[in-house]
Amino acid sequence: MLQEDTTIANEDQTVWVVCNGEIYNFKELRADLESRGHVFRSRSDTEVIVHLYEEEGIGLFKRLRGMFAIALWDANQSRSSWRATGSGKSPFIFVVRPYRLLFAIRDQVHSGSLWRFPQLKRPCPSRVSCTGYVPAPWTLFEGNRKTPTRVLFNCRPERAATPTLLDVPRGAEKITPNENGSSASREKLLESVRIRLVSDVPLGAFLSGGIDSSAIVAAMAAHDDRPVKTYSIGFEGNDRFYNELPYARIVAKAFATDHHEIHRSPDVAQLLPTLIWHLDEPLQILR
Secondary structure, three states, X not given: OOOHHHOEEOOOOXXXXXXXXXXXXXXXXXXXXXXXXXXXXXXXXXXXHHHHHHHHHHHHHHHOOEEEEEEEEEOOOOEEEEEEOOOOOOOEEEEEEOOEEEEEEHHHHHHOOOOOOHHHOOEOHHHOOOOOOOOOOEOOEOOOEEOOOOEEEEEOOOOOOEEEEOOOOOOOOOOOOOHHHHHHHHHHHHHHHHHHOOOOOOOOEEOOOOHHHHHHHXXXXXXXXXXXXXXXXXXXXXXXXXXXXXXXXHHHHHOOOEEEEEEEOOOHHHHHHHHHHHHOOOOOOOO
């Protein structure tokens, strides 16, 4: 179910794509595709996908670097292909019906895309596992399924979708724990941050003062002469578990960031219905 105002097509409109996320290496891919004669009508990274599909078919996914969930429609073959990548960041929620396919990216489910169909709202609490969450391919609602990560599957209108695992790398690249390994880890981090800094809108960073966010801010500062915009949220009270502002200030000062603090004192009981709605499924949080 692809809507024209949210999709991008190739030159003759035989291939359509909808993408949620970012393609980090789209500029290099675009230059290569333009050299092969492809004509682009926008500056969007999503348009790279349809032209790359024309060249390489389903193999295009092996050339994409990014965090994304993608749905492709090939009018010549009457076939749709989906892929969700990353660590559960953009799984598809989908429903297969005869000659009909309904789907949404997980963080868009409650925007009205799937909830326009009342028959898809029937809960099934028995699907909650002993670990406190609903594992793929199930969701908390009957008839709805979600994709595991790093999965590609094709769907034709006359048959149900059957997931097919892609040939993707298993596990992270091993780095020897020595001086050279430390240098390699640093270079990997710097490169990962660099490719994510390509954007048409201003960028910033959530800074907690922990190891991961501090390392990212340090890498951002290394790639930009301008102060990095950092943001931290603090909660009233003396509980260090909830108030990380002092640690964030130390990092912000060390890298001379344009730092902003936001103070909140939320009423958790009042927010609970809203949190449940946006969370969509149970999530067990361990402290």
